[in-house]
Amino acid sequence: xxxxxxxxxxxxxxxxxxxxxxxxxxxxxxxxxxxxxxxxxxxxxxxxxxxxxxxxxxxxxxxxxxxxxxxxxxxxxxxxxxxxxxxxxxxxxxxxxxxxxxxxxxxxxxxxxx
Amino acid sequence: xxxxxxxxxxxxxxxxxxxxxxxxxxxxxxxxxxxxxxxxxxxxxxxxxxxxxxxxxxxxxxxxxxxxxxxxxxxxxxxxxxxxxxxxxxxxxxxxxxxxxxxxxxxxxxxxxx
Amino acid sequence: xxxxxxxxxxxxxxxxxxxxxxxxxxxxxxxxxxxxxxxxxxxxxxxxxxxxxxxxxxxxxxxxxxxxxxxxxxxxxxxxxxxxxxxxxxxxxxxxxxxxxxxxxxxxxxxxxx
Amino acid sequence: xxxxxxxxxxxxxxxxxxxxxxxxxxxxxxxxxxxxxxxxxxxxxxxxxxxxxxxxxxxxxxxxxxxxxxxxxxxxxxxxxxxxxxxxxxxxxxxxxxxxxxxxxxxxxxxxxx
Numbered sequence: 001x002x003x004x005x006x007x008x009x010x011x012x013x014x015x016x017x018x019x020x021x022x023x024x025x026x027x028x029x030x031x032x033x034x035x036x037x038x039x040x041x042x043x044x045x046x047x048x049x050x051x052x053x054x055x056x057x058x059x060x061x062x063x064x065x066x067x068x069x070x071x072x073x074x075x076x077x078x079x080x081x082x083x084x085x086x087x088x089x090x091x092x093x094x095x096x097x098x099x100x101x102x103x104x105x106x107x108x109x110x111x112x113x114x
Numbered sequence: 115x116x117x118x119x120x121x122x123x124x125x126x127x128x129x130x131x132x133x134x135x136x137x138x139x140x141x142x143x144x145x146x147x148x149x150x151x152x153x154x155x156x157x158x159x160x161x162x163x164x165x166x167x168x169x170x171x172x173x174x175x176x177x178x179x180x181x182x183x184x185x186x187x188x189x190x191x192x193x194x195x196x197x198x199x200x201x202x203x204x205x206x207x208x209x210x211x212x213x214x215x216x217x218x219x220x221x222x223x224x225x226x227x228x
Numbered sequence: 229x230x231x232x233x234x235x236x237x238x239x240x241x242x243x244x245x246x247x248x249x250x251x252x253x254x255x256x257x258x259x260x261x262x263x264x265x266x267x268x269x270x271x272x273x274x275x276x277x278x279x280x281x282x283x284x285x286x287x288x289x290x291x292x293x294x295x296x297x298x299x300x301x302x303x304x305x306x307x308x309x310x311x312x313x314x315x316x317x318x319x320x321x322x323x324x325x326x327x328x329x330x331x332x333x334x335x336x337x338x339x340x341x342x
Numbered sequence: 343x344x345x346x347x348x349x350x351x352x353x354x355x356x357x358x359x360x361x362x363x364x365x366x367x368x369x370x371x372x373x374x375x376x377x378x379x380x381x382x383x384x385x386x387x388x389x390x391x392x393x394x395x396x397x398x399x400x401x402x403x404x405x406x407x408x409x410x411x412x413x414x415x416x417x418x419x420x421x422x423x424x425x426x427x428x429x430x431x432x433x434x435x436x437x438x439x440x441x442x443x444x445x446x447x448x449x450x451x452x453x454x455x456x
Contacts, residue, residue, distance in 0.1 A: 012354050016394070019398040022399075023400060
């Protein structure tokens with residue numbers, strides 16, 4: 001079970017990895033640079049920061065951002081796995097998956113607490 | 115029924131009004147500067163931008179950010195109404211309420227479309 | 229001479245136009261989707277929000293963000309002009325140029341005031 | 343001499359510490375909740391992310407955001423030192439100072455490279 005601090009760290013890591021992977025994908029071109037894939041990673045990078053920030057402020061609604069986060073990152077992890085032809089994409093997929101997991105625990109914990 | 119463009123405009127307006135109202139509240143002090151109130155306006159300002167950006171990218175998951183947005187702004191509108199002792203807080207409450215309304219229509223439209 | 233309110237509006241407009249133009253460019257492919265061009269528009273979209281937010285908070289250091297903004301947008305306007313083969317790129321170039329102009333006035337006004 | 347990766351880590355740490363310290367300051371009230379102090383920490387939190395993101399994208403203009411960053415954080419570190427009456431403020435001051443240092447090295451390195 002991830003602590004909130006772990007989840008914040010996972011979100012910031014995932015944000016960083018997604019942002020730098022976007023550049024990698026644009027350089028590769030082809031399916032990696034498909035608008036839907038780039039957009040999904042942009043969505044993922046942004047929702048990661050929002051989710052981290054809501055937790056850093058101990059916001060009572062952070063479970064809502066964590067729930068979205070978990071969903072977006074699960075999609076991003078799948079998309080990166082599909083395109084995984086080297087360590088950059090594999091790392092991005094793994095980071096997204098770990099982050100999806102801890103955000104989804106955070107969202108569930110909050111529902112119980114509420 | 116708000117168009118997506120209207121909703122983007124409402125989100126950016128709401129972001130702007132919340133950010134400048136935070137300063138107003140810190141200057142007033144007392145209940146206006148209560149941590150819970152300031153935090154709620156910070157949450158609101160941030161989720162507004164996230165929601166606008168997801169729509170600007172025509173992201174297929176924008177209905178999820180719009181749904182959160184609607185919830186956070188409804189809370190923010192209520193809190194600003196409670197503290198409404200002048201035109202700044204009234205404007206913030208009205209802007210949040212308008213934005214909550216258009217985001218909630220956007221979230222509902224997406225559910226139907228899906 | 230642009231007022232601060234005009235400059236905030238220009239920054240938010242420029243943010244919106246850059247974000248949606250990124251998707252347009254990814255769909256076009258080729259030079260439009262070149263990593264350097266996409267990155268420049270991402271930089272532009274992000275510094276626009278930062279600059280708008282510093283002004284919305286009436287931050288005493290907003291002239292520093294405005295100065296960067298003016299530089300990044302001038303570069304972005306040139307790059308979009310180079311690629312301008314239709315109204316989307318022309319609009320993006322014009323929006324960036326207008327925003328560069330008002331930010332640069334804002335940065336200069338602050339230097340005089342300081 | 344900090345590497346770019348170190349500087350990104352420092353920026354993300356500084357962002358996190360500033361955001362959570364804002365809440366601490368609002369709870370303490372008095373000088374800690376003064377509008378100028380809260381605003382400075384908001385500025386600091388936002389420019390940290392912008393600076394980190396420009397480096398994560400390997401943006402050629404990241405030295406400009408790093409230079410602003412260094413300035414804002416130096417101010418933030420001084421303000422937190424002035425108010426340092428416990429470990430939260432001391433930690434915030436130290437984190438800002440370390441981040442100011444690595445950003446200022448990054449900005450200088452770029453100038454040499456250019």
